[in-house]
Amino acid sequence: MTTQGTPQPRPGIMQIAAYVGGEGKLNGANRVIKLSSNEGALGPSPRAIAAYDGERAELHRYPDGGANELRAAIGAAFRIDPARIVCGAGSDDLLCLLTQAYGGPGTETIVTKHAFAMHPIYARYAGSTVVTAEERELTADVDAMLACVTPRTSLVLLANPNNPTGTMLPWPEVARLRAGLPANVLLVIDAAYAEYLPDPRCSDAIALVDGAQVNGGGANTVMTRTFSKIYGLGGLRLGWAYAPAGVVDVLNRVRSPFNASRPAQAAAIAALADTAHVEASRAHNARWRPWLVNALATLGVPVHGTEGNFVLADFAAAGCDAGEADAAFRDRGIIVRAMGGYGLPGCLRITIGTEDEMAAVAEAAGAFMARAARSLGAKERAHG
Numbered sequence: 001m002t003t004q005g006t007p008q009p010r011p012g013i014m015q016i017a018a019y020v021g022g023e024g025k026l027n028g029a030n031r032v033i034k035l036s037s038n039e040g041a042l043g044p045s046p047r048a049i050a051a052y053d054g055e056r057a058e059l060h061r062y063p064d065g066g067a068n069e070l071r072a073a074i075g076a077a078f079r080i081d082p083a084r085i086v087c088g089a090g091s092d093d094l095l096c097l098l099t100q101a102y103g104g105p106g107t108e109t110i111v112t113k114h115a116f117a118m119h120p121i122y123a124r125y126a127g128s129t130v131v132t133a134e135e136r137e138l139t140a141d142v143d144a145m146l147a148c149v150t151p152r153t154s155l156v157l158l159a160n161p162n163n164p165t166g167t168m169l170p171w172p173e174v175a176r177l178r179a180g181l182p183a184n185v186l187l188v189i190d191a192a193y194a195e196y197l198p199d200p201r202c203s204d205a206i207a208l209v210d211g212a213q214v215n216g217g218g219a220n221t222v223m224t225r226t227f228s229k230i231y232g233l234g235g236l237r238l239g240w241a242y243a244p245a246g247v248v249d250v251l252n253r254v255r256s257p258f259n260a261s262r263p264a265q266a267a268a269i270a271a272l273a274d275t276a277h278v279e280a281s282r283a284h285n286a287r288w289r290p291w292l293v294n295a296l297a298t299l300g301v302p303v304h305g306t307e308g309n310f311v312l313a314d315f316a317a318a319g320c321d322a323g324e325a326d327a328a329f330r331d332r333g334i335i336v337r338a339m340g341g342y343g344l345p346g347c348l349r350i351t352i353g354t355e356d357e358m359a360a361v362a363e364a365a366g367a368f369m370a371r372a373a374r375s376l377g378a379k380e381r382a383h384g
């Protein structure tokens with residue numbers, strides 16, 4: 001027996017760059033405006049917080065591993081069969097399980113160029129080869145994705161709307177993608193921002209999951225959702241998948257038995273019931289997202305995409321250095337998300353926050369752009 005060496009992870013794992021989340025602290029700042037992780041602006045429903053508190057005497061009890069009450073509540077809220085829902089510790093958990101179960105060495109997973117960062121990370125963790133499809137104007141391109149298909153393709157991951165681009169494929173285009181993919185390829189529609197869409201149920205994605213179920217035994221499309229965004233429960237970690245029965249069966253075989261905690265299940269049930277809070281959150285976003293887009297446009301800073309509870313502001317397109325803009329925000333205690341890791345170094349992603357927070361962002365951006373204009377003017381005078 002050899003006693004040499006150290007334990008080694010599977011090949012490929014050390015090539016994965018760890019996810020870097022949005023920062024939450026600034027050195028020396030006493031009041032921080034955190035707009036770096038797309039957390040719901042209004043926070044969770046007071047009823048969700050009360051339900052969470054209500055679990056304090058039961059924390060020694062395991063949760064319901066089947067999340068039966070929660071699945072029933074999700075099913076009722078979105079008019080879908082609870083038997084076709086699987087819950088997880090955030091939709092991240094479900095994305096990880098799906099990439100593991102349907103990917104692996106020798107298979108290929110197609111992701112979009114500016115996909116949510118966890119898509120390629122999970123695919124690599126599974127040992128799959130990641131194939132990146134080019135986009136058109138930062139938007140998923142169905143033809144480019146279909147051109148990536150080979151006999152080794154087993155998975156396609158599509159965030160719709162996508163984070164961080166805020167862009168979205170119209171649902172007929174997603175249907176065209178599905179129709180163009182081989183029946184044995186699993187299409188995962190990551191709909192983390194579904195509740196901000198005009199149809200929060202995401203009926204078109206549901207129809208694709210259902211359609212796949214009936215047409216010729218495809219059973220090959222999954223939708224993932226989360227309580228982290230509009231419901232403001234990111235800290236509790238809860239997501240769900242709506243899937244064909246066969247995929248539900250697979251997920252239930254491989255998931256951790258208690259992957260949705262007791263307080264998370266209780267809070268989520270209460271959050272679903274508080275439709276007024278969800279509506280207020282939707283209305284808030286519908287008001288303040290366009291407001292911020294307009295405020296930035298007035299300063300000459302264009303924004304990509306139209307969806308989600310965030311904006312992707314293109315400071316490079318405004319002739320500025322996004323790193324300097326980021327520093328200017330930080331000087332005022334505002335934390336936004338730098339996009340270098342996404343290959344968008346000229347952009348900053350800014351989450352839609354409260355009215356006060358949006359006013360602070362607009363003011364900081366205005367001061368930065370005025371300073372940038374003055375220094376540009378000074379340079380031009382020096383040269384001219």
Ligand SMILES: *Cc1c(COP(=O)(O)O)cnc(C)c1O
Pocket residue numbers: 038089090091092093116159161162163190192225226227228234237238239
């Ligand atoms: C936030 C986000 C997720 C992860 O959500 P959790 O449920 O908190 O794990 C997944 N996909 C996209 C596109 C997201 O923006």
